[in-house]
Structures are given as structure tokens and as C-alpha cells.
Amino acid sequence: MSTAQAEISTILMDKVADWLNQSALAGNDLETLVKGFCERLAAAGLPLKRVHLSFSMLHPLYDALGFTWVRGKGMEVEGFRHKAGLPSERFLTSPYYHLLSNKLEHLRRRLDPSVPSEFPVFDDLRLMGITDYMAFVLPFSGNTSQGMMGSWSTDSAAGFSDSMISALLRIQSHLAIATKMAVLTKLADNMMTTYLGGDAGRRVLDGQIKRGEGDTIRAALVMGDMRGSSRLAETSGREIYIDTLNQFFDAVAAPFNRKGGQIMSFIGDGFIAVYPCERHRSQSETACQAALAAAHKATARMVDLNLRRKEEGLSDIKFGIGLHVGNVMFGNVGLTDRLTFSVFGSAVNEVQRLQILTKKYPHSVLASKDFASYCGDSSWLTLGNEELPGIKQKLMVLSPDLSGALALDEDGALEPIYDRMSDAEQVMLLHRDASRLSARDPRKLQ
Secondary structure (H helix, E strand, O other), X not given: OOOOOOOOOHHHHHHHHHHHHHHHHHOOOHHHHHHHHHHHHHHOOOOEEEEEEEEEOOOOOEEEEEEEEEOOOEEEEEEEEOOOOOOOHHHHOOHHHHHHHOOOOEEEEEOOOOOOOOOOHHHHHHHOXXXXXXXXXXXXXXXXXXXXXXXEEEOOOOOOXXXXXXXXXXXXXXXXXXXXXXXXXXXXXXXXXXXXXXXXXXXXXXXXXXXXXXXXXXXXXXXXXXXXXHHHHHHOOHHHHHHHHHHHHHHXXXXXXXXOOEEEEEEOOEEEEEEEEOOOHHHHHHHHHHHHHHHHHHHHHHHHHHHHHHHOOOOOOOEEEEEEEEEEEEEEXXXXXXXXXXEEOHHHHHHHHHHHHOOOOOOOEEEEHHHHOOOOOOOEEEEEEEOOOOOOOOEEEEEEOOHHHHOOOOOOOOOOOOOOOOHXXXXXXXXXXXXXXXXXXXXXXX
16 A cells, blocks of 8 residues: 555545435345445555454354455355353454443554564464554444444554544444444344244234234144143252253254245243145145154254253153144234233144144154155054044144154254354453443453
8 A cells, every 4th residue: 555644535524424324214134235335445545455244143053143255355244143251362462452441432552563462363364464443432322332442443554544533434424324223124124033933923924913904824734832831940940940941952853944944923831833835735745744854853853952951860851743724814912912822723822732642642742644645655654543622623643753763964953062262252252241340440341
């Protein structure tokens, strides 16, 4: 880069601000917005080598989304996982920690090769040719759990000029407004997907929010339930009970929330999932076979989980799954000001009764004859006709051959356990919990 400190064009920076506003109104996602923003800053004449931006998120799996843009190399995106633990030494000696623990808004440092690094990360930045560095924290509101933080870096020999710093400080406010809108949009999507499921969440966001609105659809239906939960709740503490319940859902319910399946709701220690399909045989076959494959994975995952629990001296978790296919009502019911989005109808009642029959038969998975007829060459054991409470006609009950569920493939395996956080993850965890800094000496976290 040139050593000259050229003046930054106010006109071009205004164009970047206009683009941010238009992108926010257009509903662009964070990745599109951040990448376009960084490329336009560089095109406007700012000699940026590296930009890092992180955004706190309200999400069940992630604390934040992070974006690192490097000139000529594009952008990397990282989701920072929820993870408890103490910060690392590297993080405790980072510029971000210095900002947060001292409640500063900005930090600027010239990276002089002849001077020892104040923060270890500066050694890495020097290898990239960075000469000047600015970090910042910018809450979206008084609520410090949501906001933006990041850093600007240049490899210009002269570093950042006053006009560059002024331009960056001005554009940060436009960036904060645009990204806040994108974060809120992502937040709404996350919440709808987390609490209602993907399809139901999209329907609600698209305006299907009135009581009685919905459709009648055909679907493969799944009802799962954990056995012995009442006794566990009575004999164990709240933490152990919830831990066990979540282990059950992770092992058994998760496979039914993939590859066309949608978990509609969790009911106490059970769940109901659907695989929507058209009323043609080929689509019904696809849905039922996907549900059966998920039942195989769920069984295998539970075998794996119970082996782990045995090593820890814990008892096995037992479960029951019912599989059925039929027409259901899919939509909003409840009070005018308190609704739930789920599936209803006689087919739902039937799959629930099938699941209860796993208490009668020595099989963890039971299916109706209608469901089994769509599953091709799968081996089935016929158990008999059952009169189900509230159901007029008897239902032929079968059990699938689950011997193949003893081996886990990669997709069926339980999620790996992560044993450490990146420095960036710890930044966002601390940003989320910044209030604790006022009550504790930051160095005591080491």
C-alpha cells in the first residue's frame, strides 16, 4: 500500500451508508450485508487489510455469529457455540477483553515491529503486514446481551489517518443500524424455527397467525415418548431429570427433525413429528421410508447413549415410538391471543395410541399397517389387531426389524463433545455476561 495518507471521499462513504440502508430495508442477511459492506469500504479507498465483526445472537445453539474479511481472500463465517468454561489466558490478554473489562468503546494501537506486542494477537497481525489496529464495542441498546463488536486493521505504512478514523466512526453507526435489523430478522427466524419448527415458523412469519388458519395435509406421523419419566422426576433432582430428558430428545427426537421431518411440538417427556407428503403413493412412500430410517437412527443413537450412561453408572433410558400415516389438520388453534401451531385430527390420536402400545409389546417401535405398506421390502413382525381407545376401527399393529440399528453411521452418531472454546467465542460469552465484570476482578477468572 502507498505510504501517503489520502483523504477519504465523503461522497463515496455516503454511498456506502446508502447501500447499508437499502440492504437493511431489503432484508439482506448478515453475511450478504457484512461482505458487501467490507468490499465497498475497500472500493471507496479505505486501505483495510482485515475486518472482524461479531454479533450477539439469541439462538439455542450459538452465542454469536462472527465474520472475518481479509482483502483479496473474501470472508469467513463462524458460529460461536454455547459453552460453559473459564476464559483462556490468550483471551484474557486480548484487546477485546481489555475493552470489555475496562468498559471502553474503542481501542487503537499502532503495530510497531520494534516494540513488544501489548497483546499476543498482534504477533499474528504483524505476520499479515498489519500496521494499525482499532477495536470497538457497540451495544445495540442498553441491553448489553445484544450488540456488535469488532476490529479494523490496515497494512498501510502510514496507518490510519484522522480522516480514515473519522470515516470509520461515522460508518459504524450506519452499520450498527443495518446489522441490528438483520440480527432482529435472524432472531425472529431463529425463534420461529426453534419453537415452532421450520415449516410452521415460516408460515407464521408469512402471516398465517389467525386462529383457525391452516391446511389439511397428508403426512407420515411420529410420536415418541420416554419411559419412566414420572418415577425419575420423583426420585431425582430437577437438574438430573432435565438432563436425562434432554439426552433422550438429543438421541431419539433429533433424527426425526431432518431429511423432511419436522418436530411439531414437545409434550412433556414426548414429541410429535411429521413428514408432510402429497396424496400420491410415491410421495407417501418417500415420507414413510424417511420416518422409518429415522427410527433406525434413533434406536442406534439410544443404544450408543445407554452404553455411555452405563459407563457412568447411570440407568438405561427406555422409550417408545409410534409410526403412522394419514391426513391431519396443520395450523393455528387456541385462544385468540394465545395460539399454538401444530397438527390435529384422528390420525394424530391413532399414532399416539400406537406409541402407548409399546408399553404392552416388547418392542420400542410400533407402526400401523398403512405405514408399513409404504416402506417397501422392510421386514415387519405382525403383532395383531388392536382396539384403540376412541378409535372406531381396529388397527393392525406391526413392528419393524431394527437389527440394522446396532451400527451407527456418521449421520446417526451423537453430536461430538467440544472441549474448548475459541477466543472469539469467549469474547461473545463475556459480552453477553458483561455485567458480571462490575462485581468481580477480571483477573480472578484465570
